Amino acid sequence: MTDRYSYAERILFVPGDISAGLSLIENNSSALRIFRLLTGTCRLLDSFDGKGILLNRNYLKIPSGLVKRPSMRQIEDAFDDVDLKYVSDCFKKLSENEDFYKLIEFELINCLVAKSRERYLEAFLFLYRIIEGVSYSIPLMYVSKSRSFNKTYKSLQKFIPKKESEGELAFFKNFMESHWSDSWFYNITFDLAMDVIDIEEMRPVYYALYLDKAGKNVLDSTEDEEIKMSFIQFYSFMIELRNRYFHFLQGSWQNNIKTSQVVYPDLFFKPIMDLAVNWIAVVLFEVMKFDIEKAH
Structure with missing residues (x-):
C-alpha cells in the first residue's frame, strides 16, 4: 500500500x-x-x-x-x-503476478480518488496509465501458461501488429479480438451519455468532438444525447481521445483537440470516466479469474 x-x-x-x-x-x-x-x-x-x-x-x-x-x-x-x-x-x-497487480493497484487508487473528487481529466490520465500497464502484460500472462512452446509462439505471432508503429496498444487489441471475442462482455454496448454534462450548451460541442474522435468506432448515436460503442470500439475510442487531447503537435496531419474547443477539461472527461473504469474493471477481473482458474 x-x-x-x-x-x-x-x-x-x-x-x-x-x-x-x-x-x-x-x-x-x-x-x-x-x-x-x-x-x-x-x-x-x-x-x-x-x-x-x-x-x-x-x-x-x-x-x-x-x-x-x-x-x-x-x-x-x-x-x-x-x-x-x-x-x-x-x-x-x-x-502469482502480485507485482503486476501491485503496480495496477496504485494507478487504480489514484484514478478512483481523482474521479471521486471530480478531477476527471486527472482520473482519465491514471486510467490510461492502467491501459498501458496491462496492454503488454496481459497477453504475455495468458500465453505463458500454455503447456506447448509452439502454441505459445504461434499465439504471440498472431497478436504482434503488422506495422512497427502500432506498438503495444495494438498488440493488446489483437489479443482481445483473438482471445475474448466469444466472451460475454465483448458485444455489450458502452453508452456515452451527454446528460451528465452539467453545462447544457457544451453538450452539442462535446458530442461533436466525441463523435469525431470515435470515427468508425460507433454502433449507434442520437444527436447531442448519446453515442453507443462496443467493448473493442470503446477501447479504440479511449486511445484516440488520449492521443488527440494530450498531443498537440501542429505540424502533423492529425486533428488534435484544442483547449479552446474543450473549455472545461474536467467536464469534457466526466461522461467518459465511469465507462472507462467499467471497461478496465472487466479486463482486470477477467485476468483475476484466469489466474484463479490456473492456480486451481
Missing part, C-alpha cells in the same frame, strides 16, 4: 473462513484490493488531509451502479454460482 492511502473494511469484520481471504484486514494482496475497489465495497483514508474517501460504485457490473449498502452480495454477484469459501481460498492462494 502507498504511504498516503490506507484501506477501511466495510463488510467483513468478524474473522472466519470467508474473511480470511476476502477481508481487507486479513488479506493484503493487491489482487484482492483491486477486486474490492472495483466492487465498491471499501473506503480509503487519505493521510494527507485526513479525509475518508467512500468508493461505492460497483464497476464489475455493466453498466456500473452505486452501492447503497455494501455487503457480501457484491462479492457473490461477481462470481456466478461459486461458494464464497472457495472464492476466499482462491484469493488467499492468489500470489
Whole structure:
C-alpha cells in the first residue's frame, strides 16, 4: 500500500473462513484490493488531509451502479454460482503476478480518488496509465501458461501488429479480438451519455468532438444525447481521445483537440470516466479469474 492511502473494511469484520481471504484486514494482496475497489465495497483514508474517501460504485457490473449498502452480495454477484469459501481460498492462494497487480493497484487508487473528487481529466490520465500497464502484460500472462512452446509462439505471432508503429496498444487489441471475442462482455454496448454534462450548451460541442474522435468506432448515436460503442470500439475510442487531447503537435496531419474547443477539461472527461473504469474493471477481473482458474 502507498504511504498516503490506507484501506477501511466495510463488510467483513468478524474473522472466519470467508474473511480470511476476502477481508481487507486479513488479506493484503493487491489482487484482492483491486477486486474490492472495483466492487465498491471499501473506503480509503487519505493521510494527507485526513479525509475518508467512500468508493461505492460497483464497476464489475455493466453498466456500473452505486452501492447503497455494501455487503457480501457484491462479492457473490461477481462470481456466478461459486461458494464464497472457495472464492476466499482462491484469493488467499492468489500470489502469482502480485507485482503486476501491485503496480495496477496504485494507478487504480489514484484514478478512483481523482474521479471521486471530480478531477476527471486527472482520473482519465491514471486510467490510461492502467491501459498501458496491462496492454503488454496481459497477453504475455495468458500465453505463458500454455503447456506447448509452439502454441505459445504461434499465439504471440498472431497478436504482434503488422506495422512497427502500432506498438503495444495494438498488440493488446489483437489479443482481445483473438482471445475474448466469444466472451460475454465483448458485444455489450458502452453508452456515452451527454446528460451528465452539467453545462447544457457544451453538450452539442462535446458530442461533436466525441463523435469525431470515435470515427468508425460507433454502433449507434442520437444527436447531442448519446453515442453507443462496443467493448473493442470503446477501447479504440479511449486511445484516440488520449492521443488527440494530450498531443498537440501542429505540424502533423492529425486533428488534435484544442483547449479552446474543450473549455472545461474536467467536464469534457466526466461522461467518459465511469465507462472507462467499467471497461478496465472487466479486463482486470477477467485476468483475476484466469489466474484463479490456473492456480486451481
